[in-house]
Amino acid sequence: MPTKIEKDALSGTETTGHEWDGVKELNTPLPTWWVYTFYATIVFAIVYCVLYPSWPWLNDHTQGVLGYSSRVELAQALDAQVKTRAVFVDRIRTASLADIRKDPELFNFALAGGRSAFQTNCMQCHGAGGAGSHGFPNLVDDDWMWGGGIDQIHATIEHGIRNADDKSRQTMMPRYGADGILTSPQVAAVTDYVLSLSGRGTATPEGAKVWQEQCVACHQADGKGNQELGAPNLTDGIWLYGGDRDSIYRSIFYARNGSMPAWSGRLDEATIKMLAIYVHALGGGR
Amino acid sequence: MDVRLHDDDDAVSLRTRKAELPLYATRIKVYPRAIKGTWRRVKWLALILLLGVYYLVPWLRWDRGPSAPDQAILIDLDGRRGWFFDVVIWPQEVYFVTGLLILAAFGLFFATALFGRVWCGFACPQTVWTDLFMMVERLIEGDRNQRQRLDRTPMSADKAVRKGTKHAAWIAIAVATGGAWIFYFVDAPSTLSKIFCGEASLEVYFFIGLLTATTYILAGWAREQVCTYMCPWPRFQAAMLDEQSVIVTYQKWRGERRGKHKAGDSWEGRGDCVDCSLCIAVCPTGIDIRDGQQIECIGCGLCVDACTQTMDKVGRPRGLIRWDTLADQQSKERGEKGVAWRPVRPRTLLYAALLGVAAAAMLVAFALRTDTELTVQRDRSPNFVRLSNGDIRNSYTVKILNKRQTGQSLQLAVEGLPSARLGFVGADLEGSGAATRLLVHPDAVGTFRVFLTVPPNAAPSGSSAIEFAIQDASGRRSASHDAVFVGPTH
Numbered sequence: 042m043p044t045k046i047e048k049d050a051l052s053g054t055e056t057t058g059h060e061w062d063g064v065k066e067l068n069t070p071l072p073t074w075w076v077y078t079f080y081a082t083i084v085f086a087i088v089y090c091v092l093y094p095s096w097p098w099l100n101d102h103t104q105g106v107l108g109y110s111s112r113v114e115l116a117q118a119l120d121a122q123v124k125t126r127a128v129f130v131d132r133i134r135t136a137s138l139a140d141i142r143k144d145p146e147l148f149n150f151a152l153a154g155g156r157s158a159f160q161t162n163c164m165q166c167h168g169a170g171g172a173g174s175h176g177f178p179n180l181v182d183d184d185w186m187w188g189g190g191i192d193q194i195h196a197t198i199e200h201g202i203r204n205a206d207d208k209s210r211q212t213m214m215p216r217y218g219a220d221g222i223l224t225s226p227q228v229a230a231v232t233d234y235v236l237s238l239s240g241r242g243t244a245t246p247e248g249a250k251v252w253q254e255q256c257v258a259c260h261q262a263d264g265k266g267n268q269e270l271g272a273p274n275l276t277d278g279i280w281l282y283g284g285d286r287d288s289i290y291r292s293i294f295y296a297r298n299g300s301m302p303a304w305s306g307r308l309d310e311a312t313i314k315m316l317a318i319y320v321h322a323l324g325g326g327r
Numbered sequence: 328m329d330v331r332l333h334d335d336d337d338a339v340s341l342r343t344r345k346a347e348l349p350l351y352a353t354r355i356k357v358y359p360r361a362i363k364g365t366w367r368r369v370k371w372l373a374l375i376l377l378l379g380v381y382y383l384v385p386w387l388r389w390d391r392g393p394s395a396p397d398q399a400i401l402i403d404l405d406g407r408r409g410w411f412f413d414v415v416i417w418p419q420e421v422y423f424v425t426g427l428l429i430l431a432a433f434g435l436f437f438a439t440a441l442f443g444r445v446w447c448g449f450a451c452p453q454t455v456w457t458d459l460f461m462m463v464e465r466l467i468e469g470d471r472n473q474r475q476r477l478d479r480t481p482m483s484a485d486k487a488v489r490k491g492t493k494h495a496a497w498i499a500i501a502v503a504t505g506g507a508w509i510f511y512f513v514d515a516p517s518t519l520s521k522i523f524c525g526e527a528s529l530e531v532y533f534f535i536g537l538l539t540a541t542t543y544i545l546a547g548w549a550r551e552q553v554c555t556y557m558c559p560w561p562r563f564q565a566a567m568l569d570e571q572s573v574i575v576t577y578q579k580w581r582g583e584r585r586g587k588h589k590a591g592d593s594w595e596g597r598g599d600c601v602d603c604s605l606c607i608a609v610c611p612t613g614i615d616i617r618d619g620q621q622i623e624c625i626g627c628g629l630c631v632d633a634c635t636q637t638m639d640k641v642g643r644p645r646g647l648i649r650w651d652t653l654a655d656q657q658s659k660e661r662g663e664k665g666v667a668w669r670p671v672r673p674r675t676l677l678y679a680a681l682l683g684v685a686a687a688a689m690l691v692a693f694a695l696r697t698d699t700e701l702t703v704q705r706d707r708s709p710n711f712v713r714l715s716n717g718d719i720r721n722s723y724t725v726k727i728l729n730k731r732q733t734g735q736s737l738q739l740a741v742e743g744l745p746s747a748r749l750g751f752v753g754a755d756l757e758g759s760g761a762a763t764r765l766l767v768h769p770d771a772v773g774t775f776r777v778f779l780t781v782p783p784n785a786a787p788s789g790s791s792a793i794e795f796a797i798q799d800a801s802g803r804r805s806a807s808h809d810a811v812f813v814g815p816t817h
Contacts, residue, residue, distance in 0.1 A: 072351070142754065143754065144754065145753075145754035145755050148753075148754035149754065149774065168708065168709075169708045170706055170707075170708030170709055172708060172709035172712070179709075179712070181709060181712045181722070182712045182713065182715065182720075183714045183715055184714070184715040274715065277715035277716065278713060278715065278716075278717050279713065279714075279715050322752045322776060323722075324720065324750075324752075324776070324778055
């Protein structure tokens, strides 16, 4: 500290007494309001540290006298959300699917809720818009393996297909080639027959014979399938595993038995209902 | 080495100047004196009109039927509607508000080019509320001299009562101001009773408190400092002014040499200004107009009234301080006969043209505004669906905005795809097939899923333009929207 306050001759301002190679630092104090604002922020910080969680310990942190926690706040916010939705969710739980579809308010709520549940749980296989992909059915078109009515869609979502759920849809197509039920030429012949069902090429008598013996039980004599058994319609242009000759041959030789999980244990009743309504409204619903 | 840029004398003078120039100017309190006259009357009229509009407009009622608010002007932020008599503004039409602000800005430029700071002096809320606060102050504490004396005397019972009454009155006005502000955003009558019962929402009390505080501080304490230091407008309004703008001027060529004048003395060899200081005493920003144009001058014309009063008293012609153009004053100062005011000049023409263009654009937009709007969004995942019989289908989300206060039953048609079949999913449907009518509730958006299906041979290759249109019950086409139909590329 300088013993005597020195004034700079040129500017008339006091110096701090610090000098570097003849250059002296002028003492230009901060404006008073600035300094007090700075003190106020210090006071604020101390008050904050007392009131709110702030200092870390090794494995914990100070809790603050207000007991604030952002996790608790999030849980409360989520609870509040659930409570606001509860009015509608309860009505959806108790109403029948047909009644929900008649009530504009519930219907729009179900569509929105169904869409959000679909984006979380279903789009991984069926695609964001429900268009499906190889081996995962398109839910937007009008072709259904297990039925496109609202109740059938609901049952499929609830119990799934070929899984451990007691009520899941259980049918099995035999592995005709791989298990030696048919010989390769027989598989090839029936492949030609299946192609002829959708107007492609002509079938041989051998193919027709195999069809009559092996396939009509599920796929029906005209090839239009049976939704009770999950047997697809083979006469249209929609093929889950590809409609070219090679793909059809492989489907008969190795069989395709796709599976879908049951959602009854994972999603609540109302969510499954909203999903059914959403999927039904995608465009294929009957 | 000791390098000096100035010699010692300069250093001393610089030091002295430094000492005289603190970083922050200390406020010299202004005690404006009451004055009567033409411009004071204009200011009172403007004050009554503007405050009347501000306080009373939220109480105007307007019948819109049972499902809509009956407040004539209401900006409902929760309900996301702006109600202006029969016009209802939806959030996506906020450009009408933007347009009004642009109009206001050009109007301000135009008025400034013509009449200088006429906004600052007569219509600015800061000026209007400060005037009101000063009037209250004058009623309670007396005029300029009495107020100055009261401030100099030590605290006494009388001073405490006067000061207390004044601040209580100011706060009462401030609360009413903050309260009236709130009423533009909530229903006025029901909210007023809620406010007094303590049942209004926290936001209501917060904004009343905020506006009360700003009114009290800005009009009671800060006053001319708001105009001089806080407001950006005085800093750039000079760009709109020119030597042909009508502003408050002092006729220096006539007033100087100024000096005291006794009745009977000759006026020969001296100016008309008798240095009575009345123009300074009445100035709400505490400046001397005789020093010429200053940034503090808000152009209120009270010094014109003061000088008129003095000139009448000493029997000299009026107008020593007057509304005039700088061009005229400079000409007269040179001894010429003056320059006539030219209100029509490139600058004013430009501002008038901009004002006209903005107003015309607003009018056109408003005339083309419809109460029914249609938006169509095509599903792009998947782009199209091939149905089991080979038909190609596109799905669309159709939204119909119904700004009417009554429900509408509308029929949707598609143009540009003759073989298309329409299908609908939604709860608000009536009828079936192509005759399906879409029901849209009053003041609401109706959402529907619409499917367009065409036979495989009629499906366009790739994307093709189509148009959706809606017709009301009488068959009138009320809105349309462009869309595309996408088919497989072959």
